[in-house]
Structures are given as C-alpha cells and as structure tokens.
Amino acid sequence: MRRDLFEEEHLLFQETVREFMAREVVPHHDRWEKDGIVPREVWKKAGEIGVFGFGVPEEHGGAGIKDFRYNVVITEEVMRIGATGLGFSLHNDVMAPYFVDLTDEDQKARWLPGFASGELITAVAMTEPGAGSDLQGIRTTARREGDHYVVNGQKTFITNGINSDLVVVVAKTDPEAGARGVSLLVVERGMEGFGRGRNLDKIGMHAQDTAELFFDDVRVPVANLLGGQEGQGFFQLMANLPQERLSIAVMAIASAETVLAQTIEYCRSRTAFGRNIGSFQNTRFVLAELDTELEIARHYVDRCVVALNAGELSAVDAAKAKWWTTELQNKVIDRCLQLHGGYGYMMDYPVAKAWIDSRVQTIYGGTTEIMKEIIGRSFGF
Numbered sequence: 001m002r003r004d005l006f007e008e009e010h011l012l013f014q015e016t017v018r019e020f021m022a023r024e025v026v027p028h029h030d031r032w033e034k035d036g037i038v039p040r041e042v043w044k045k046a047g048e049i050g051v052f053g054f055g056v057p058e059e060h061g062g063a064g065i066k067d068f069r070y071n072v073v074i075t076e077e078v079m080r081i082g083a084t085g086l087g088f089s090l091h092n093d094v095m096a097p098y099f100v101d102l103t104d105e106d107q108k109a110r111w112l113p114g115f116a117s118g119e120l121i122t123a124v125a126m127t128e129p130g131a132g133s134d135l136q137g138i139r140t141t142a143r144r145e146g147d148h149y150v151v152n153g154q155k156t157f158i159t160n161g162i163n164s165d166l167v168v169v170v171a172k173t174d175p176e177a178g179a180r181g182v183s184l185l186v187v188e189r190g191m192e193g194f195g196r197g198r199n200l201d202k203i204g205m206h207a208q209d210t211a212e213l214f215f216d217d218v219r220v221p222v223a224n225l226l227g228g229q230e231g232q233g234f235f236q237l238m239a240n241l242p243q244e245r246l247s248i249a250v251m252a253i254a255s256a257e258t259v260l261a262q263t264i265e266y267c268r269s270r271t272a273f274g275r276n277i278g279s280f281q282n283t284r285f286v287l288a289e290l291d292t293e294l295e296i297a298r299h300y301v302d303r304c305v306v307a308l309n310a311g312e313l314s315a316v317d318a319a320k321a322k323w324w325t326t327e328l329q330n331k332v333i334d335r336c337l338q339l340h341g342g343y344g345y346m347m348d349y350p351v352a353k354a355w356i357d358s359r360v361q362t363i364y365g366g367t368t369e370i371m372k373e374i375i376g377r378s379f380g381f
C-alpha cells in the first residue's frame with residue numbers, strides 16, 4: 001500500500017540524510033564498533049546539516065519546526081545502514097522535549113544552541129543497578145542546600161553515557177513523597193563528583209557508548225532543575241515516554257524492513273538442490289508472512305506519528321506500538337537469519353549484526369511486559 005506519511009520536504013531531507021550517512025557513517029561504522037564509541041566529530045557534522053533540533057526555536061539555532069516526521073526520516077536512514085552506534089535518536093527523539101519544553105529562557109540560551117549544533121550531546125539517567133522497570137524504586141537523591149542540590153547515587157545502562165555533556169538525572173528530592181518526590185536535574189560534564197564508569201560490554205550495539213554514571217556529592221545549581229518545579233519529574237517522564245516508545249517502534253520497523261529486503265535479495269541468488277532458495281514454497285511463505293506483518297505494523301506506526309504530531313498519542317497507543325513492533329522486529333530478523341543458512345551466522349552478512357543489535361529493543365524504553373501492563377491497566381481492572 002502507498003505510504004503517505006511524508007511530504008515533499010521530508011523526502012528532500014531524506015536525500016540529504018542518506019547522502020550524509022553514506023559519506024560520514026557507512027565507511028567508519030565498523031571501526032566505531034571496534035572502538036566501542038562514535039567520535040564526537042560526527043555529531044558536529046550531523047549538526048551542520050540540520051539533523052538535530054528540528055523543534056529547537058530558530059533564535060536558539062534550530063529550525064523551529066515541530067514535526068516528528070523529520071525524526072522518522074533520520075531514524076529510518078540510521079537503521080537502513082545498521083548504524084546502531086549513533087545515539088542520535090536518543091538525543092533527537094527522546095531528549096528534545098525535555099530540553100525544548102521543560103526549560104526556562106536562561107536554560108534554553110545555555111543549552112539549545114549546543115543541542116542543535118551537535119556540540120552538546122545529551123542523555124537521560126533513570127535506570128539504576130537496583131531499579132529499572134520499577135522507576136519509583138530509584139535511590140539517587142538530590143538534597144537541597146541553598147542554591148544547589150547535592151546529588152548522590154549511581155545510574156547504569158545509560159545510552160550516550162560516555163559522550164554526553166548534559167545528563168538529565170532522575171533523582172529523589174523528597175524520598176518520602178513517592179511519585180511526587182522525584183525531580184529532573186541536568187548534570188553537566190565536568191561537575192565535581194560526577195564520574196563515569198565503564199563503557200559497558202554489551203552483546204550488540206558495540207559502537208554505542210552505554211555506561212554507568214556515578215554521583216558523589218555533586219553540587220548541581222537549582223538553575224539546572226527542569227520544569228521549574230520540584231517533585232514533577234515522574235510526571236514529566238510519563239509525559240515524554242510515549243514519544244520515546246514511538247521512536248523505538250520506528251527503529252524496529254525500519255530495521256526489520258531493511259533486513260527483509262536484504263533477505264529477499266539473498267533468496268534470489270542463493271541456490272540449493274539446483275534451484276534458488278526463493279523457489280521453495282517454505283521460503284516464499286515465510287517471506288510472505290513477514291512482509292504482511294511488517295506492512296500492517298508500518299501503517300499503525302505511521303498513524304502513531306500523525307497522532308503524536310497532533311498531540312493525541314496516548315501512553316497506551318505508544319505501548320502497543322513499542323511492544324508489538326520490537327517483538328516483530330526480533331521475529332523477522334530471526335526468520336531472515338534462518339533463510340541465510342550458515343551465512344546468517346557470519347558477521348559478513350548484515351542480518352547477523354541486526355540479529356544481535358535488535359535483541360535489546362524489547363527491553364529498553366520499557367520492557368514488553370511493562371508495555372502489556374500499561375495496556376492491561378487501561379481496562380480498569
């Protein structure tokens with residue numbers, strides 16, 4: 001079916017991003033996988049062609065356009081080439097609302113120009129060694145002392161953890177107040193007592209820097225509180241999670257579509273028993289099922305993008321998109337690997353890397369089980 005999400009301007013931007021990826025990312029990504037990190041220079045180069053901060057107001061260096069379809073264009077181009085090391089979608093899709101919508105004028109002036117230029121890389125630190133799904137179980141605290149908060153605690157699994165300059169830290173400003181005692185503070189690179197631990201040794205996404213962060217009596221100015229009010233952090237997170245989950249769903253579909261297309265090509269050329277493997281009914285049935293499921297999922301996700309732009313994407317809609325598409329992505333890529341035979345197990349073939357990289361998609365941003373909880377709770381039992 002015809003896809004009608006994009007208009008002329010999105011397609012033009014798509015060409016720009018595709019050309020950028022071919023020139024600045026494709027030739028280097030293998031090396032970044034070995035290095036365990038993407039160099040900061042590529043962020044700056046991406047900033048120069050306007051990849052970051054579409055929603056950043058023009059006076060702060062952005063394009064001043066709130067249209068998630070541009071984010072979709074970028075994410076799809078990144079996934080098309082399997083460049084899972086780039087933390088662009090975390091910066092652009094997940095962090096932008098925190099920095100654009102929850103900042104006062106002073107904070108905007110300090111942070112947004114760097115956000116849009118790619119010189120200030122962002123991260124969000126919710127998860128702790130003892131609390132992931134159960135966000136209210138976090139133990140990091142921010143104690144008010146005059147014009148500062150004193151932050152103590154530890155975070156783990158933080159995307160862009162090594163490269164980040166601005167980390168939105170979820171901390172308890174009132175440990176007795178439950179959900180109303182959580183606040184979001186921006187901790188900046190170089191603040192005394194802010195340390196980074198290991199660049200974690202993951203099974204996939206090797207070019208992505210995922211790290212532990214430590215906070216030891218870090219004095220964070222009250223001017224770095226997001227949203228202007230203490231105790232709102234939990235609700236601010238809840239408000240932004242649907243966009244994060246939709247972003248992951250967009251990644252899932254783009255990645256699975258790419259691998260499916262590669263697999264169809266493989267099935268055309270690989271022969272067994274004197275025929276190409278695409279001529280076996282089983283191969284055609286498997287490909288037909290995957291293609292059908294993906295196309296149906298694609299239309300739901302595109303519809304979610306339109307709903308997000310209209311301010312109508314609910315937490316339940318986004319949860320459905322997230323769990324369904326990421327489980328589907330894993331299924332599609334696993335079946336595609338099978339159709340590659342032994343070659344599918346070799347890193348020379350993109351399906352192998354996609355198989356490893358995609359596994360985390362059902363886990364971060366809220367696990368499949370938590371997504372089902374969100375949907376299930378909506379029935380009001």
Ligand SMILES: Cc1cc2nc3c(=O)[nH]c(=O)nc-3n(C[C@H](O)[C@H](O)[C@H](O)COP(=O)(O)OP(=O)(O)OC[C@H]3O[C@@H](n4cnc5c(N)ncnc54)[C@H](O)[C@@H]3O)c2cc1C
Nearest residue numbers: 124125126127131132133157158159363364365366367369
């Ligand atoms: C590569 C990577 C990048 C990440 N990036 C970030 C980041 O940038 N920032 C950040 O803050 N975090 C990040 N995370 C953390 C991620 O969001 C958490 O790992 C995830 O939310 C799950 O939390 P957990 O690991 O503590 O698992 P747990 O919460 O311990 O869950 C373990 C298992 O129990 C299940 N479970 C838990 N509660 C329930 C329940 N109520 N009902 C049914 N089942 C349940 C889960 O679904 C899961 O299967 C990242 C993780 C990874 C692996």
